[in-house]
Amino acid sequence: MISDYCSKLSPRLAALLQKVFPCECLACRNARAESIGLCRACLGRLPKNEHCCRFCAEPMLQADLCGRCTQKRPAFDDMFAPFVFAEPVDALIREMKYGKKPEMCRALARLFLQRIRHGPRPEVLIPVPLHPHALRKRGFNQAAELAKVLGRSLDMAVWQGVVRVKNTPRQSSLSLAARRRNLQGAFRIPEKIPSFQHVAIVDDVVTTGTTVETLASLLKKNGVRHVEVWSLARTPHQP
Ligand SMILES: [Zn+2]
Ligand SMILES: [Zn+2]
Incomplete structure (x- = not known):
């Protein structure tokens, strides 16, 4: 042993x-x-996100549309988040993020892959980028590491052509409207984007969905037809 x-x-x-x-x-x-x-x-x-909003994957009592998606469809077409951000997945994600632990990243990616849906695969995985200051400080972009492991396992390319030009730390304390304002112009695509039809944005946790919404709008403005989101976990409803 x-x-x-x-x-x-x-x-x-x-x-x-x-x-x-x-x-x-x-x-x-x-x-x-x-x-x-x-x-x-x-x-x-493991807190499986089995009953959730069919557009934004917000955990619900039964699969349906959440209040927000009933009023307005999100900028992305659909989200796959196999776990609720709760024990023990939340602790594993925090440890991957702040402990820079590749073994944790591999384990979380394998948990994600065990629950992956069947259907047409996106052409590329696009990790949510960190601002260069945040990356220097943390030394590790968990979304990019996760996308690399998923890309290797699924034989899919990872495209990192989106840059974060606005640093927006501690978004969690802000209201939804303030988050949206804060994220305006946060991402940029400096070079010409290849002609992707179907992509997946990769993140570790989606909270209100504002970050992935902003990124999805930018990708759509740049001609991507279908944008889905792959996130390890989704938090329950945030006011
Ligand atoms: Zn929803
Ligand atoms: Zn255990």
């Missing part, structure tokens, strides 16, 4: 071995991982 050997090795070697062959559950850290780096109990309590 790797876990038995780990205890007898020097801490550095044990940490290295743990990185290559993780033996404990990435979520609870106190049981042995069965598959995808998670123990059986954590795999059993």
Whole structure:
């Protein structure tokens, strides 16, 4: 058993071995991982986003249209978010984002792939870009890393031709209207966009959907016909 050997090795070697062959559950850290780096109990309590709005994937009591999409369709055509942003997925995403952990990114991508829908695949994956200042500070764009892992597994290209020209930190404390204002002109496509018909924007978590909406509008203005969103998780309704 790797876990038995780990205890007898020097801490550095044990940490290295743990990185290559993780033996404990990435979520609870106190049981042995069965598959995808998670123990059986954590795999059993994954918060699946089964009943959600058919346009924006907002978690609901039953599959239908959410209040916002009833009034106005979002700029993107559809969203796939297989998990609700709740335990233990929320902790895994935070650890991937702030801990810069590639093993966490791989595990989350595999969880996403297990639940991926059938149907026509987009031509490219477009990760939500970070502003260069934010990227320097964090050193890791979780959406781009996730898109790369998904792209490798699905044999799809990743296109990173969108840049973020406006840094908008701590959006979560703002109202929806303020978020929208804040994001106006936040993204730009500096070079001519290839003639994509069908793309998927990739993000780790979608909260109000304002960021992916802004990005989807820009892509549509640049001639993309069908824009879908792939997000690991979706938060429940935000006022
Ligand atoms: Zn566990
Ligand atoms: Zn909706």
